[in-house]
Amino acid sequence: MLRVQLDNLAGLSLVYSGKVMNGLELLAQAERRARQLDEKETLVRVLSSRGIAQQRLGRFDEAAAAYEECLHLSHRLGDLRLAASCTLNLGTLAHRRLDLTSALDHYRKAGQLAHRGRMATTSASAASNEANLLLFWAIWMAPEPYSTKRKSWLAKLKQHPRWAI
Numbered sequence: 001m002l003r004v005q006l007d008n009l010a011g012l013s014l015v016y017s018g019k020v021m022n023g024l025e026l027l028a029q030a031e032r033r034a035r036q037l038d039e040k041e042t043l044v045r046v047l048s049s050r051g052i053a054q055q056r057l058g059r060f061d062e063a064a065a066a067y068e069e070c071l072h073l074s075h076r077l078g079d080l081r082l083a084a085s086c087t088l089n090l091g092t093l094a095h096r097r098l099d100l101t102s103a104l105d106h107y108r109k110a111g112q113l114a115h116r117g118r119m120a121t122t123s124a125s126a127a128s129n130e131a132n133l134l135l136f137w138a139i140w141m142a143p144e145p146y147s148t149k150r151k152s153w154l155a156k157l158k159q160h161p162r163w164a165i
Contacts (some may be wrong), residue, residue, distance in 0.1 A: 001037060001039050001042060003033045004030045004033045004037065004039060004042050004046070005027050005030075005042055005045075005163075007026045007027070007030035007033070008026075008030045008042065008045055008046045008049055008117060009029060010023075010026050011024070011025070011026030011027035011029075011053070012027070012049040012052065012053075013022040014026065015027075015049070015052060015053045015056060019078070020053050020056050022054045023049075024050070024057075025051050027046060027050045027053060028050075028078045030042075030046045030049075031043065031046045031047070031050065033048055039076060040073060040076075040077060041079075043073065044070050044074050044077060044082050045081060047066045047067070047069050047070035047073065047084065048066070048067070048070045048082055048085060048086060048089075050066040051063045051064075051070060051086070051089055053065035054066060054087070055093065057081040057090075059080050059089075060093050060096065060097065063089070063093060063106055064090060064093050066084075067086045067089050067090050067093070069161050070082060070086040071083055071086040071087060071090070074086060080114075080116055080117030080119070081117055081119055081122070083113050083151070084110050084113035084114040084117060084119060084123075084126070085110075085122060087106050087109050087110040087113060088106070088107065088110035088114075088122065088125060088129065090106045090128055091104075091105075091106030091107040091110060091126075092129065094106055094128070094138075095133055097157060100133060100136070100137055100140075103129075104113065104130065104133055104137075105132060107126050107127075107130040107159045108124075108126070108130060110122065110126040111123055111126035111127055111130065114126055116153065121153055124128045135159045
Protein backbone atom coordinates (compact mmCIF):
# COMPACT_ATOMS: atom_id res chain seq x y z
CA MET A 1 0.00 0.00 0.00
CA LEU A 2 2.80 2.44 0.87
CA ARG A 3 4.39 1.79 -2.54
CA VAL A 4 1.11 2.72 -4.26
CA GLN A 5 0.84 5.93 -2.24
CA LEU A 6 4.45 6.85 -3.04
CA ASP A 7 3.92 6.18 -6.76
CA ASN A 8 0.83 8.38 -6.67
CA LEU A 9 2.67 11.25 -4.98
CA ALA A 10 5.70 10.91 -7.25
CA GLY A 11 3.48 10.74 -10.34
CA LEU A 12 1.52 13.81 -9.30
CA SER A 13 4.76 15.67 -8.54
CA LEU A 14 6.00 14.90 -12.04
CA VAL A 15 2.71 16.12 -13.50
CA TYR A 16 2.94 19.42 -11.61
CA SER A 17 6.60 19.84 -12.62
CA GLY A 18 5.64 19.58 -16.30
CA LYS A 19 6.71 15.97 -16.90
CA VAL A 20 3.14 14.85 -17.43
CA MET A 21 3.83 11.72 -19.51
CA ASN A 22 6.35 10.43 -16.95
CA GLY A 23 3.85 11.18 -14.22
CA LEU A 24 1.13 9.28 -16.07
CA GLU A 25 3.36 6.20 -16.24
CA LEU A 26 3.80 6.20 -12.46
CA LEU A 27 0.10 6.87 -11.95
CA ALA A 28 -0.78 3.92 -14.20
CA GLN A 29 1.45 1.67 -12.06
CA ALA A 30 -0.14 3.01 -8.89
CA GLU A 31 -3.63 2.47 -10.28
CA ARG A 32 -2.85 -1.14 -11.28
CA ARG A 33 -1.43 -1.91 -7.83
CA ALA A 34 -4.30 -0.22 -6.01
CA ARG A 35 -6.82 -2.24 -8.02
CA GLN A 36 -4.88 -5.49 -7.46
CA LEU A 37 -4.73 -4.86 -3.72
CA ASP A 38 -8.36 -3.63 -3.67
CA GLU A 39 -7.08 -0.52 -1.88
CA LYS A 40 -10.04 1.79 -2.55
CA GLU A 41 -8.89 4.68 -0.33
CA THR A 42 -5.65 4.92 -2.29
CA LEU A 43 -7.30 4.23 -5.65
CA VAL A 44 -9.61 7.22 -5.25
CA ARG A 45 -6.58 9.51 -4.84
CA VAL A 46 -4.79 7.93 -7.80
CA LEU A 47 -7.87 8.47 -9.98
CA SER A 48 -7.96 12.13 -8.98
CA SER A 49 -4.27 12.47 -9.84
CA ARG A 50 -4.81 10.76 -13.19
CA GLY A 51 -7.65 13.16 -13.95
CA ILE A 52 -5.36 16.10 -13.24
CA ALA A 53 -2.68 14.66 -15.54
CA GLN A 54 -5.13 13.99 -18.38
CA GLN A 55 -6.61 17.47 -17.99
CA ARG A 56 -3.14 19.02 -18.26
CA LEU A 57 -2.67 17.17 -21.54
CA GLY A 58 -5.99 18.47 -22.85
CA ARG A 59 -7.48 14.96 -22.82
CA PHE A 60 -10.77 16.08 -21.36
CA ASP A 61 -12.72 12.87 -22.00
CA GLU A 62 -10.09 10.78 -20.21
CA ALA A 63 -9.90 13.31 -17.39
CA ALA A 64 -13.69 13.29 -17.01
CA ALA A 65 -13.73 9.48 -16.88
CA ALA A 66 -11.09 9.48 -14.12
CA TYR A 67 -12.93 12.19 -12.15
CA GLU A 68 -16.28 10.39 -12.54
CA GLU A 69 -14.84 7.14 -11.21
CA CYS A 70 -13.12 9.06 -8.42
CA LEU A 71 -16.39 10.79 -7.56
CA HIS A 72 -18.37 7.54 -7.51
CA LEU A 73 -15.79 5.79 -5.34
CA SER A 74 -15.32 8.76 -2.99
CA HIS A 75 -19.09 8.86 -2.37
CA ARG A 76 -19.06 5.13 -1.60
CA LEU A 77 -16.19 5.67 0.85
CA GLY A 78 -17.77 8.78 2.38
CA ASP A 79 -14.77 10.95 1.43
CA LEU A 80 -16.36 14.39 1.07
CA ARG A 81 -13.01 16.10 0.41
CA LEU A 82 -12.27 14.09 -2.71
CA ALA A 83 -15.92 14.10 -3.79
CA ALA A 84 -15.91 17.91 -3.65
CA SER A 85 -12.56 18.12 -5.44
CA CYS A 86 -13.58 15.76 -8.25
CA THR A 87 -16.91 17.57 -8.66
CA LEU A 88 -15.07 20.89 -8.87
CA ASN A 89 -12.72 19.44 -11.51
CA LEU A 90 -15.68 18.13 -13.51
CA GLY A 91 -17.07 21.67 -13.41
CA THR A 92 -13.80 23.04 -14.76
CA LEU A 93 -13.85 20.54 -17.62
CA ALA A 94 -17.43 21.45 -18.49
CA HIS A 95 -16.56 25.15 -18.29
CA ARG A 96 -13.65 24.70 -20.72
CA ARG A 97 -15.95 22.88 -23.11
CA LEU A 98 -18.40 25.80 -22.80
CA ASP A 99 -21.04 23.47 -21.35
CA LEU A 100 -22.04 26.24 -18.99
CA THR A 101 -25.15 24.62 -17.50
CA SER A 102 -23.22 21.49 -16.52
CA ALA A 103 -20.31 23.56 -15.20
CA LEU A 104 -22.63 25.64 -13.03
CA ASP A 105 -24.29 22.49 -11.69
CA HIS A 106 -20.92 20.93 -10.82
CA TYR A 107 -19.63 24.10 -9.15
CA ARG A 108 -22.77 24.32 -7.00
CA LYS A 109 -22.58 20.63 -6.04
CA ALA A 110 -18.89 21.00 -5.19
CA GLY A 111 -19.71 23.99 -2.99
CA GLN A 112 -22.41 22.02 -1.17
CA LEU A 113 -20.09 19.04 -0.61
CA ALA A 114 -17.30 21.32 0.58
CA HIS A 115 -19.67 23.10 2.95
CA ARG A 116 -20.88 19.78 4.39
CA GLY A 117 -17.28 18.66 4.84
CA ARG A 118 -16.24 22.02 6.33
CA MET A 119 -13.60 22.58 3.64
CA ALA A 120 -13.25 26.33 3.41
CA THR A 121 -10.70 26.41 0.58
CA THR A 122 -12.68 24.09 -1.69
CA SER A 123 -15.88 25.95 -0.85
CA ALA A 124 -14.22 29.26 -1.77
CA SER A 125 -12.87 27.78 -5.03
CA ALA A 126 -16.32 26.52 -5.98
CA ALA A 127 -17.89 29.90 -5.23
CA SER A 128 -15.17 31.74 -7.16
CA ASN A 129 -15.52 29.43 -10.17
CA GLU A 130 -19.29 29.84 -10.07
CA ALA A 131 -18.96 33.64 -9.98
CA ASN A 132 -16.49 33.61 -12.88
CA LEU A 133 -18.80 31.36 -14.86
CA LEU A 134 -21.78 33.64 -14.24
CA LEU A 135 -19.71 36.65 -15.33
CA PHE A 136 -18.64 34.79 -18.47
CA TRP A 137 -22.28 33.83 -19.08
CA ALA A 138 -23.44 37.44 -18.61
CA ILE A 139 -20.90 38.68 -21.14
CA TRP A 140 -21.84 35.89 -23.55
CA MET A 141 -25.56 36.61 -23.28
CA ALA A 142 -25.17 40.40 -23.34
CA PRO A 143 -27.14 42.38 -25.94
CA GLU A 144 -25.61 44.70 -28.54
CA PRO A 145 -23.14 46.52 -28.60
CA TYR A 146 -21.35 43.88 -26.53
CA SER A 147 -21.86 41.13 -29.11
CA THR A 148 -18.99 42.42 -31.29
CA LYS A 149 -16.67 42.45 -28.29
CA ARG A 150 -17.99 39.03 -27.30
CA LYS A 151 -17.11 37.54 -30.72
CA SER A 152 -13.60 38.98 -30.51
CA TRP A 153 -13.19 37.72 -26.97
CA LEU A 154 -14.42 34.22 -27.86
CA ALA A 155 -12.04 34.05 -30.84
CA LYS A 156 -9.13 34.85 -28.51
CA LEU A 157 -10.40 32.36 -25.97
CA LYS A 158 -10.52 29.55 -28.52
CA GLN A 159 -6.87 30.22 -29.44
CA HIS A 160 -5.62 30.08 -25.86
CA PRO A 161 -3.96 26.67 -25.17
CA ARG A 162 -5.59 26.28 -21.74
CA TRP A 163 -9.06 26.85 -23.22
CA ALA A 164 -8.66 25.03 -26.53
CA ILE A 165 -12.08 23.90 -27.67
